[in-house]
Amino acid sequence: MRASGAPVAPFLAPRYNPSGMTDPAAPTPARSLFLPDEAATERLGVSLAAILMPRDLVALSGDLGAGKTCLARAVIASLMGGPEEVPSPTFTLVQTYETPKGPLWHFDLYRLSAPDEVWELGLEEALAEGISLVEWPERLGNLLPATRLDIMLRFADAPGARHADMVGHGAWAARIDRIAA
Ligand code: ADP
Ligand code: MG
DSSP states (O other): OOOOOSSSOOOGGGGTTTTOOOOOOOOOOEOOOOOOOHHHHHHHHHHHHHHOOOEEEEEEOSTTTTSHHHHHHHHHHHHHTSSSOOTTTTTTSEEEEETTTTEEEEEETTTTGGGGGGGGGGGHHHHHHHEEEEEGGGGGGGSSSOOEEEEEEEOOOSSOOOEEEEOOOOGGGTTTGGOOO
């Protein structure tokens, strides 16, 4: 709150933030990457793996076949340090891995019929101590954690190409620039 002096110009006010605290009015940082082929998606996964830490949640959204599992596989294989059998959790809804950075939980919530069911899959433990990769995060409704990295995969015009639109929420806002293209 400004006690005196001229008012801050209205168009600047939302970003006037000398305290350094997160300003809810400030735009959420976003980046869009063009992924010309599957190898580019895999490189994004490797780059993401390098900065992931326990308690991180990455929400992977996009249509069927957009590449969510492909990206998750690349993250997991990179963390495990070699080619790894990474089955899609389409039917099991969750697969867990013991990585050198701690446990990783790969969720595919497409078949979740109600957000509440996610507790049975171990979401609480995943959020408390693991890295969580979540396909179909919209199935969580209000249970989707506010602090997260959103990666939305979209089909591009060229066959085999995708766009990855990334939005960093909360602490991710300051980290999103570290993800290499
Ligand atoms: P989702 O989990 O989003 O349903 P998948 O990762 O299982 O999608 O499947 C993506 C499919 O698209 C795979 O068959 C993959 O080989 C293919 N593909 C083609 N180009 C790309 C790309 N640039 N990135 C990711 N997958 C791609
Ligand atoms: Mg999938």
